[in-house]
Amino acid sequence: MPKIVDRAERRTAIATAAAEAIADEGVEAVTMKGIAARANVTTGAVTHYFASKDEVVLEALLLVDASMQRRFEKSLQNKGSLLDALLAALPHDDESRRDWKVWRVFSDRASRSGELLAQYRASTGAWLDAAVDALAAKRGSSTEALRLDAEIVVSTVDAIGDEASVDPSSWPVKRQRELLERTLEVFGS
DSSP states (O other): OOOOOOHHHHHHHHHHHHHHHHHHHOGGGOOHHHHHHHHTSOHHHHHHHOSSHHHHHHHHHHHHHHHHHHHHHHHHHTTOOHHHHHHHHSSOSHHHHHHHHHHHHHHHHHTTOHHHHHHHHHHHHHHHHHHHHHHHHHHTSOOTTHHHHHHHHHHHHHHHHHHHHHOGGGSOHHHHHHHHHHHHHHHOO
């Protein structure tokens, strides 16, 4: 009797392996064979679920984007402040550092691929909308400058994430918190 495989579960396992490989080795060094080895499947299994390396990279991006969004939303749902929610999305442990390393690769590749650019715009748009909503809730109303302020906050989060994923020892959570507190002090109230 053939083994029953959950397609979504297998794709997620392969995308997770791809994300880890991208974070550890860089996207150019990643191969379908290397992803297969990390996922404990054959190269044929990887190519069965993904037609190309770019497709696996895109799935890895969607995986890390969802992971970052979950941490952000979970913090907000637990009655955390906007500051706590933003910190939850930033690189502070192995998983979140992996996510930011993959995000950095993705943002670079999006500049050269229409398909990746479309997904990049959708992902960054969702983050911006979440920041607008959180700032509007904090302020109790919406203003014309709200979206611009949210863009400044999101841009600061991106800059911190980039720096902390490249040089974590120079960007401990305390430093991340201080910079976000100041940003929210100026643009979030």
